Amino acid sequence: xxxxFDEKDSLRVINEMIAQAQNNFQKGSADPTxxxxxxxxxxxxxxxxxxxxxxxPILSFHVWWFMIPMVLxxxxxxxxxxxxxxVRTQLERLISTVWTAHLFACITIxxxxxxxxxxxxxxxFGVLITPTxxxxxxxxxxxxxxxxxxxxxYYASFVYWLGALGCMAVCSVNMWHYQxxxxxxxxxxxxxxxxHVLNRKAKKHV
Amino acid sequence: xxxxxxxxxxxxxxxAVVSLLLSVEEADFVFIREKTxxxxxxxxxxxxxxxxAGYIEVRKFIDGKKPRTVCKITKTxxxxxxxxxKVLQEYIKR
Numbered sequence: 001x002x003x004x005f006d007e008k009d010s011l012r013v014i015n016e017m018i019a020q021a022q023n024n025f026q027k028g029s030a031d032p033t034x035x036x037x038x039x040x041x042x043x044x045x046x047x048x049x050x051x052x053x054x055x056x057p058i059l060s061f062h063v064w065w066f067m068i069p070m071v072l073x074x075x076x077x078x079x080x081x082x083x084x085x086x087v088r089t090q091l092e093r094l095i096s097t098v099w100t101a102h103l104f105a106c107i108t109i110x111x112x113x114x115x116x117x118x119x120x121x122x123x124x125f126g127v128l129i130t131p132t133x134x135x136x137x138x139x140x141x142x143x144x145x146x147x148x149x150x151x152x153x154y155y156a157s158f159v160y161w162l163g164a165l166g167c168m169a170v171c172s173v174n175m176w177h178y179q180x181x182x183x184x185x186x187x188x189x190x191x192x193x194x195x196h197v198l199n200r201k202a203k204k205h206v
Numbered sequence: 207x208x209x210x211x212x213x214x215x216x217x218x219x220x221x222a223v224v225s226l227l228l229s230v231e232e233a234d235f236v237f238i239r240e241k242t243x244x245x246x247x248x249x250x251x252x253x254x255x256x257x258x259a260g261y262i263e264v265r266k267f268i269d270g271k272k273p274r275t276v277c278k279i280t281k282t283x284x285x286x287x288x289x290x291x292k293v294l295q296e297y298i299k300r
Contacts, residue, residue: 005216005217005218007294007297007298009218010211010216010221010290010294011294011298013218013221013222013225014221014225014291016222016225017222017225017226017229017241017242018225018228018229020226020229020241021225021226021229021230021241022229024230083269084269085234086233086234086236086237087230087232087233087234087237088230088231088232088233089229089230089231090230090231092231093231
């Protein structure tokens with residue numbers, strides 16, 4: 001035992017170390033979300049443009065196959081950063097789990113809407129895809145905001161939820177294809193921008 | 207006075223390491239050294255002691271060309287820390 005190390009010193013050390021560990025995120029921990037934000041925005045804009053220029057506009061939706069390599073690359077970036085990280089927190093694991101759940105929720109809703117269209121022999125349910133995914137993403141960002149206590153993430157969740165309502169508003173005036181521009185804006189403001197904020201914070205603290 | 211306190215934890219640096227690891231999932235040796243302000247040699251010795259006691263897990267590997275040491279608290283370490291804090295609370299209440 002060290003001489004002169006009493007109970008007050010013990011408490012001080014514990015408090016100091018817990019405070020040191022707080023708000024520590026690995027450098028580049030938001031890289032996967034920043035990457036995904038820009039790729040989704042680019043894909044949504046591509047979909048909007050192709051809808052207006054292709055002779056068979058329905059073919060424009062095939063750009064969304066691009067999401068499969070995007071998810072794989074995003075996961076690869078996250079794993080690579082995790083290996084190099086000086087510290088990995090429980091919060092980062094929680095947020096990663098939230099995004100995994102988000103991915104499964106999005107796949108489920110796509111299957112539900114596709115099935116609905118088949119069962120009722122319609123394509124109208126398709127307009128619900130973007131607002132539903134925006135709502136899910138808003139929820140994921142809100143949970144992240146609560147966990148990491150960064151205001152930009154709270155704003156991001158409201159951007160997504162407003163975007164979801166905006167998608168239905170453009171549908172009501174028969175301009176449903178503008179959903180893709182709303183999606184692009186939400187992806188940049190609600191995913192890429194808060195990601196940059198978190199990365200800047202991580203760079204400062206670690 | 208501190209007879210009941212775990213002697214392995216009742217050391218400034220070892221307690222700092224365990225408190226730090228308790229707050230994160232895992233941390234690199236460099237991170238722990240920066241946050242505790244300890245020297246590499248002293249930290250290495252204390253980490254070995256905690257590892258031998260089963261309080262922390264130490265993983266050594268090569269990342270590219272750099273050797274890395276990553277530490278993680280174990281269930282034994284968490285239980286020991288809990289017990290240490292309980293005893294500490296009793297001392298403070300007196």
